[in-house]
Amino acid sequence: MTADTLSLPIDIQQTTSPRVQDVDFTNLVFGRNISDHMFVAEYRDGQWQQLRIVPYGDLSLSPATAALHYGQAIFEGMKAYKNEDNEVLLFRPHDNWKRFNRSAERMCMPTVPEEVFMNGLTELMRLDAEWVPCAPGCSLYIRPYMFAADAYLGVRPSESYLFVIFTSPVGTYYANPLKVKVETDYIRAAAGGVGAAKCAGNYAASLYPARLAQQAGYDQLIWTDARDHVFVEESGTMNVMFMLDGKLVTPAVSDTILDGITRKSIVEIARHWGISVEERKVSIREVIEALKEGRLQAAFGAGTAVVVSPFSVIAYEGVDYHLPAVEEDSFVTKVKNYLTDLRTGKIADTFGWVLKA
Numbered sequence: 001m002t003a004d005t006l007s008l009p010i011d012i013q014q015t016t017s018p019r020v021q022d023v024d025f026t027n028l029v030f031g032r033n034i035s036d037h038m039f040v041a042e043y044r045d046g047q048w049q050q051l052r053i054v055p056y057g058d059l060s061l062s063p064a065t066a067a068l069h070y071g072q073a074i075f076e077g078m079k080a081y082k083n084e085d086n087e088v089l090l091f092r093p094h095d096n097w098k099r100f101n102r103s104a105e106r107m108c109m110p111t112v113p114e115e116v117f118m119n120g121l122t123e124l125m126r127l128d129a130e131w132v133p134c135a136p137g138c139s140l141y142i143r144p145y146m147f148a149a150d151a152y153l154g155v156r157p158s159e160s161y162l163f164v165i166f167t168s169p170v171g172t173y174y175a176n177p178l179k180v181k182v183e184t185d186y187i188r189a190a191a192g193g194v195g196a197a198k199c200a201g202n203y204a205a206s207l208y209p210a211r212l213a214q215q216a217g218y219d220q221l222i223w224t225d226a227r228d229h230v231f232v233e234e235s236g237t238m239n240v241m242f243m244l245d246g247k248l249v250t251p252a253v254s255d256t257i258l259d260g261i262t263r264k265s266i267v268e269i270a271r272h273w274g275i276s277v278e279e280r281k282v283s284i285r286e287v288i289e290a291l292k293e294g295r296l297q298a299a300f301g302a303g304t305a306v307v308v309s310p311f312s313v314i315a316y317e318g319v320d321y322h323l324p325a326v327e328e329d330s331f332v333t334k335v336k337n338y339l340t341d342l343r344t345g346k347i348a349d350t351f352g353w354v355l356k357a
Contacts, residue, residue, distance in 0.1 A: 083345030
């Protein structure tokens with residue numbers, strides 16, 4: 001069948017072997033189960049074409065596919081939830097679309113029209129609505145991504161691309177507060193580079209230093225600036241935020257720090273609640289001194305996968321500094337619960353962030 005109401009029609013090929021009944025929704029491991037269908041669009045001859053939703057399956061690629069050699073690949077992370085009426089809700093999807101296109105421009109890739117991104121996404125959500133979990137702490141993780149598809153070994157931007165969206169029901173990413181180590185040798189991103197883009201290479205480069213930290217007993221890293229290792233940037237794959245002297249303090253977005261949608265939402269919620277917010281450079285020594293003096297109420301990561309993930313330990317220069325336990329009346333707990341209730345339709349969406357699929 002075809003979604004004929006769209007000016008760019010989507011051919012829909014529904015699976016004959018649905019797998020949703022085989023999934024244990026009471027024991028969801030992040031990224032393990034993939035939903036029945038995926039959306040695919042091709043960029044060729046200067047335009048997007050062959051929009052389709054097909055059963056999830058392997059892609060056939062040439063060994064010379066440009067993305068495999070030169071790293072022209074970007075992605076987004078999004079989530080869908082269900083409300084009490086069993087309706088599928090998307091959280092700030094237009095922000096993901098805009099950020100996806102900023103990544104595309106930085107990586108010399110074509111932008112994806114809003115119509116292609118949003119219509120492909122919503123049609124996919126309608127088809128795989130049964131895959132959206134209802135249990136507390138669970139959601140449907142959505143992965144839009146694009147990669148260079150030319151079978152050509154010359155170093156140049158590809159002339160053809162594949163844009164794909166697939167989904168996965170997931171549970172909680174981190175079950176417990178994190179022990180994080182401040183990284184002062186390796187870097188995540190440098191000024192003038194691609195740190196603000198969600199490109200594949202950023203994540204590949206982070207794996208080795210993260211493994212070293214994990215081998216030393218930590219869950220993740222706090223990345224610092226590439227020049228002097230003085231200023232806090234991100235934590236693992238999350239933005240990092242601090243409750244410092246009763247204010248929400250977070251590193252300002254730059255060309256080395258991703259413009260996180262969860263981060264942006266928390267900043268707006270804090271201001272809505274009348275909490276002072278500072279988006280600025282934050283030195284790691286400022287954080288450690290505040291922690292020693294009892295002025296740091298909390299430190300936490302914020303991102304689509306983790307939502308809000310508090311830190312229990314910050315390790316710096318060989319010393320483990322323990323943070324206060326997160327209380328039920330803390331900002332960290334309140335903002336996490338507020339975001340959860342907002343995304344699942346339990347409270348009114350005064351910000352206009354939630355879209356029914």
